[in-house]
Amino acid sequence: MAGTMPHAIFVETGLDDADAVAAYAAELPGCAVFAATDEAASASMPRRVNEFTAWLRQGGLEAPTFVGDNWYEVERAAAVRDDAGLRRARFTLDELPPSDEEFDRYLTWLELAREDLATVLDSSAPPDALLEAICGQDERFVAELGGRAPDPDPNPMDRLYGARDALTDALRAAGAAADGVRGILRLAIADDLRLADELRGAGD
Numbered sequence: 001m002a003g004t005m006p007h008a009i010f011v012e013t014g015l016d017d018a019d020a021v022a023a024y025a026a027e028l029p030g031c032a033v034f035a036a037t038d039e040a041a042s043a044s045m046p047r048r049v050n051e052f053t054a055w056l057r058q059g060g061l062e063a064p065t066f067v068g069d070n071w072y073e074v075e076r077a078a079a080v081r082d083d084a085g086l087r088r089a090r091f092t093l094d095e096l097p098p099s100d101e102e103f104d105r106y107l108t109w110l111e112l113a114r115e116d117l118a119t120v121l122d123s124s125a126p127p128d129a130l131l132e133a134i135c136g137q138d139e140r141f142v143a144e145l146g147g148r149a150p151d152p153d154p155n156p157m158d159r160l161y162g163a164r165d166a167l168t169d170a171l172r173a174a175g176a177a178a179d180g181v182r183g184i185l186r187l188a189i190a191d192d193l194r195l196a197d198e199l200r201g202a203g204d
Contacts, residue, residue, distance in 0.1 A: 006070040006071070006072055007025065007026065007027055007066065007070065007071045007072075008025075008026035008027070008071075008072065008073075008074040008075075008093075009023050009024065009025060009026065009042055009045055009071050009072060009073045009074065010023070010024045010026060010073075010074065010075050010076070010077075010089075010091045010093070011023050011024075011038050011041065011042065011073050011075070011076040011077075012024065012076070012077060012078070012079055012088065012089040013038070013076065013077075013078045013079070013089075014078040014079040014080065014081075014089075015034070015079055015086075019036065020034055020035065020036060021034070021035055021036070021037060021038045021040075021041050022034050022035075022041060022190070023035075023038065023041035023042050023044075023045055023073075024091075024186060024190065025045060025048070025049055025052070025071070026074070026093055027064070027066075028049065028052055028053075028064075029106050029109070029182060029185050029186040029189060030052075030106070030109055030110070030113065030185065030186055030188075030189025030190045030193065031048060031049060031052040031190070032048070032186075032190035032193070032194065033045055033048045034194055038073070038076070042071065042072075042073055045069075045071040046069035046071060049066055049071070053065070053066070055112075055116075055193075056109065056112070059112045061108060061109070061112065075091050075092060075093075076089075077089035077090065077091060084140065085133070085136050085137070085140070086133070086137075088137070088183075088187050090180065090183050091183070093182065094180060094182050094183030094186065095179070095180065095182075095183075096182060097176050097177045097178075097181060097182065098176050098181065098182050098185075099176065100176050102176070103175070103176035103181065106182075106185040106189070107168070107171060107172070107185070109185075109189050110168070110171075110185060110188055110189050110192070111168075113188075113189045113192035113193050113196075114164055114192055116192070116193065116196050117192045117193075117195055117196040119196075120195075120196045120199045120200055121157070121160075121199070124199045124200075125157075126195060126198075126199055128156050130195060130198075131156040131157070131159070131160055132156070134160065134163075134191055134192075134195060135156070135159050135160050135163045137187070137188075137191065138163035138164060138166070138167045138188065139163050139166070141167055141170070141184045141187075141188065142163070142166045142167050142170045144179075144180060144184070145167075145170040145171065145173070145174040145178055145181075145184070146170070146173075146174065147166060147167070147169060147170025147173060147174070148166060148169070148170070149166065150162040150163050150165070150166035167184075167188065171184070171185070
């Protein structure tokens with residue numbers, strides 16, 4: 001039963017030109033903390049889990065209840081920058097295909113995260129560099145899944161929505177058993193929510 005045992009955290013280093021670290025809750029794909037150090041990211045996980053599950057419930061979705069705050073690091077890996085851009089870290093659990101029920105649930109979480117981001121974008125335009133990073137990652141995920149590449153668009157916002165639609169289509173076509181689907185969903189949800197949070201903070 002969720003909450004009766006310690007809960008795992010994955011730590012990703014090398015983000016934001018090696019100035020940031022991410023901690024991911026293994027049981028909640030997309031629930032992540034981004035901070036300057038791994039200690040800060042991991043320490044903030046109990047609060048983030050509460051925020052994430054509350055966000056799901058506010059969106060009309062079911063969410064697990066976690067008892068206690070015993071979240072601990074079980075694996076770490078580095079994001080690596082190459083000619084294609086920033087290649088995000090993958091973890092052992094990412095290679096485990098979700099069940100069909102989990103897959104449908106995580107796709108719904110992704111849609112909710114995109115709606116959240118779209119709401120913020122209506123009132124706050126992010127820097128082109130942030131849009132470029134998130135679009136590029138979505139487009140790489142589409143290619144990994146063997147999906148149809150989105151049509152090129154010089155408008156950053158139109159490119160964003162095109163890339164997101166293409167990723168959703170590619171995920172649905174690939175299905176739960178496709179290689180790396182769990183990791184793709186984890187990152188897509190987490191990055192949408194991160195950008196939305198950053199834009200809200202910039203507007204405060």
